[in-house]
Amino acid sequence: MKNGILIYLTVIVLGVSFFVMTLNNVFTETYDIERFSLASETIRSPITIENEQETERKTRETVQGVADRYKISDEVSQEQLSYIREIFDAISILEKKSNEQEKENSNVVVPITNQMKIEQLKQILSENITSNISDSTFLALINVHPEDRTTGSEIFLNAVEETLGNGVRTENIQTAISNVNEAIKYNTTINESLKEPLMDLTKFAIVENSFFDVEKTSEARKEAASSVEPVMIRAGEVIVREGQTITNEIYEKLNLVGLLDKERNVFPIVGLVLLIVVLCGMIVYEMKLLDKQRDLDKSKIISIISIPFINISLMKIVSLFMTEENHLFLIVPAATSALLTKLLINDRVAFVLSAINAIFGSIIFNGEIAGSLNTEAGIYFFISQLAAIYLLVNVKDRTAILKTGFGITVVNLLIVLIFIFLSFEKYSLLDLVLHSSLAIASALLSAVLTIGLLPFFETGLGILSDIKLLQLSNPTQPLLKKILTEAPGTYHHSVMVANLSETACEAIGANGLLARVGAYYHDIGKTIKPQYFIENQLSIRNPHDFIEPKESADVIIRHPYDGAELLRKHKIPKEIIDITMQHHGTSLLKFFYYKEKESNPDAEESRFRYPGPKPQTKEAAIVCICDSVEAAVRALKDPTEEKIEEIVAAIIKDKTTDGQLDDSPITLRELNQIQRTICETLKGIFHSRIQYPTKEAN
Template sequence: MKIKFHHILDVLKIKTKWVTLLLPGLILGIFFFAISLNNVFTETYDIERFTSAKQTIRSPITIENEQETERKTRETVQAVEDRYLISDEVTQEQIGYIEEIFDAIGKLENEVLIDEDSSENESPVVLTNQEKIIRLKEILSHEIIENVNDTVFLKLMKVSEEAREEGKEVFITAMKEVLESGVRIENKNSRVNVVKESVTYTTLDNELISALEELSSFAIVENSFYDAEKTAEARKEAANSVDPVLINAGEIIVREGQTITNEVYEKLTLVGLLNNERNVFPVIGLSLLIFLIISVVTYEMIVLQKQRKLDKGKIASILLVSLIVVTFMKVISLYTNQTNQLFFIVPVATGVLLLKLLINERLSIVMASLYAIIGCIIFNGQIPGALNVEAGIYFFFSQLAGIIFLRNVKDRFAIVKSGLGMSLANSITVLLFVFLSFEKYSWLDLLIHTGYGVAAALLSAVLTIGLLSYFESGLGILSDVKLLQLSSPNQPLLKKILTESPGTYHHSIMVANISETACEAIGANGLLARVGAYYHDIGKTVRPHYFIENQLAIKNPHDVISPKQSAEIIIHHPYDGAEMLKKHKLPKEIIDIAMQHHGTTLLKYFYYKEKDTNKKVKEADYRYPGPKPQTKEAAIICICDSVEAAVRSLKEPTEEKIDEIVASIVNDRLMDGQLDECPLTLKEVKIIHRTICETLKGIFHSRIQYPMKEAK
């Protein structure tokens, strides 16, 4: 029955642990979803055609207006003129006909015909015009004879040879220009008129001009023929050259007071502003992103849980820091537009600086990445599907710089130094965007944006300093800054130890030095061990003279009381110390070290002293009630406390004796089960053993024995 009850308790503990880890993740997920929903969710409208718009409506997305693209393509294709092929053969053929006419007339005019029946003494017979026409038709091509009127030939014959040659040159030149530019059936008459005008406005003889004008109708013929292949290719190229008609995200579709025309209504339908169903998909996408983010956060909390570094205070700090950072982003995003870029002034690094100080560096780097991703959504201008990559890059490098520059936290001024480092990183990131951009920035804009970055860095540092104390006190989280404050000799409790039990104070300082070195050797928190060692024996100030290190020139009070009474006094000092520490509101980690630094060890001296006279003595009466050390730091202080006291008692602490005592105490703690409940491994125990020996040998090194001055 008892075993079954313990099993139920174990199951309940496991369930409680998972609830503790999953519930914060669920809260963060709901918060992130709620605060970024309007950045992906599109408002829809109940609008009818031909009504007036009650407000200015912008497109939430970038999308192609396919119908408008098709219309534009169709108009472009229709605007492409038909392609024609000009026949050089027809051109040359027509020019050849004209040359043939002029050459034939010239030859005929120069030919003197003599009648065969006349004698040699008779004068030559000149042909009449009719005879010349007949003779001319005998030598000209059939095409010319069929299409050229006889009057044209007669007019050409009447002019002189020189005038005819001049007219021929003018006519053929004009004819060539027209034919080479192409003559189609539909423009033939206009092209004929062009040739006529070319010869009309010359200085040629009127008779010749008249002949050439009549000849134009024959000379100019169709020589440009429709080319279906080239026309199709030209139309295809024109269609390909048409850019898609886009409705850009943020583009005004209709202004307040304008009429909702069919075209506007179609655009509203296209971008989904009249369709509630389309809003489901961005919400699903946002949910998936939030799920991934929360999964990463939960995983990091599980890692901390396995390392025993997670408690309710740290879980609460992750929640509160995330709420603060994302709220900062959301508030500033409400005043941000495409021109002012106010995301540069967000003190986003505040969160990761706090997380590094309160928890660890790994978690702060992971959260820096997640905050940057959320920033990409929050600063997207409320355009679904859009991500502000500039904001995400800026946030990431700003936070990463803060984490890197926050080193060696000795006081709160280290946070200010980190702020100066962030200022440099922020300024470089701003310049990066300026130089990568095609836009031209004025010097004033550059100074303003850089000033935003510097202000964000310094504001992050100031907010971190201001909020850190609230997290430390309100959530009970122990940071390095707090530990450094507690290590100051001016702390009231440390002054109390120094003034009321100086021997204990010296002992605590020695234990602190040894413990810090051992902790750092295995990767534990050396600063926590040092401060914990300072306060671990604060309970001895209740009865300081009952502890041998404070018995200077006085009689040992244990010589006059029973071993049992002595044991009760000695055993009570860890719990007296814990009560004093609680009263002064010191961190739980320090209180635990004070309570656990003796574990359940046995007060061997008084136990065996009592056993000499009382064989029935109970060992449990001479053991500390515990608990045993629960952390590495508490376990190391448990070992170093005994080691320092033992080595200090040696008259001649040689290296061999130190090694022997340290090994004896470490083995005793292992065999007595004092280290069973802490996460130390055997490998780490060996490293602790070696480190303690090396530290003690440095402290208790051999010294020169100076000779005493002889008395005269």
């Protein structure tokens, strides 16, 4: 945990920068405003809240607007109609009896006076009728021709029935009577002599039959009250515009949403601080995990801090130009963070930073409305970054980033379509084209920015990415060409060690590409004096036969450090230099040591050991093992499977016993896996060949 203090310091700086960039998105300015003064600026609501006082007023007005409910009494209506029918039926019966009597007493003339007719009619009518209708009305009805009376009675009954059916209340009795009278007066079918008595009869027929219904009225008022929508003050809604007078109503709204309460502003800030602490804690955890795995240095710490800072800064800049209509967050190249982090660190850290970027993005694009989050922006950023992480595979050069950019384009477009289809709002074709264009621009910008920023991290911070490793592995690299031309045997040896190292690293989850490239350059120092190394001694005598063992040891021991110096001059990344310096650790040059012992029994062993350091990483340790294994197996005259297994096991045991792997994080289980993998690879290289018969044998 050698980077502990640096981790905490840098994360604190990052947390403070996050706080500064998002403070105005959660902090709401309060105002010292007096009633009936003029507003100095346009003020919007920071929250969505119900205006209960206004809701109550609206409910009260709605209830008061509900008309009283009345119940029409069918009994009253039918009773009045039956009275009218009774009158006309009685008159018809009297006429019938009168006609029969006249026939029976045709020879005797008995005159019947009008008064007698009225008296006879009253005798058969209900008391309620006789007490309310005048004799003149009865007489007028009696004297009308029967056919005219029948026609007029039907029309009159229909008019009365219709009026009573509509309901007659106390306050509109006169209106109802007038309506019936007008229907009679202007009806040409009714005999003129009948209209007057019928209109007199209307006053009796039309009575109150619609009465106030308490239950229905109460139910209607309750229903009206429940149908009233709460009056809401929406977040972002303009409460008062610049220059407008602060009325009592506006003042109460400002107070309701908390714009006059300074104490209320503290809580969003506390919430933001807690969120930043949690998210920064995640970053600290990931960096400590890398540190524990010995995969964290100052350059990576700066990268982990600077990448989200750059990304969130871009979000903040874009948010300054965003409105509710333009959805400008779609153009933010959020995937840049995921691409850079995956290339420079690893997938896990890229995923964590993607989640953090998405969370901050949902805050930054909340329209500076405290307490709200732009979930669309958060989802868009997160999925876009996930797509970058999953799609960036098989990185061979920088064109792989561009290919990933096209994949992100497809994902971004899908997200835009999902938002549109899930929305209740109607989008025009122009909106669809605009949003899609922004999403496409975001993906392409992400790829371009990644390609543009990657060299700054690789060169400025000395971070070794897969793309840089692939460039260094190109045979056209000047140093690799130097090995090939000046020490061809060493070049072949390096290629073999690279194959073994990459396979072994991949077997235990280490960086196989780093091990391969490190193996290519690990013996670059042999180009200083290539003839002193056996793999390059093809047609010459061994120079070591003509010098002292100490001098031979000096030449051999110098090659890792000469190589490191050569790599530094060519500005090769530190990881490659470390593998070059560490691939022999502090191991003993046994051949020259024991040769020296033959002539000098007091020879010091330390004089024939590499000065180190020992391998510090898994990749350096594996190159160290594979370097010795390849040289030993190549020296075998008949490399059988048994011999290969014996040599590999012996070399690994010797390295372990000699303490050469003590400083590397390799475990015993991983060593066993490395041993099996190297053996399988070597068996594939030195497999048994078929012995074809010669001509002589035939």
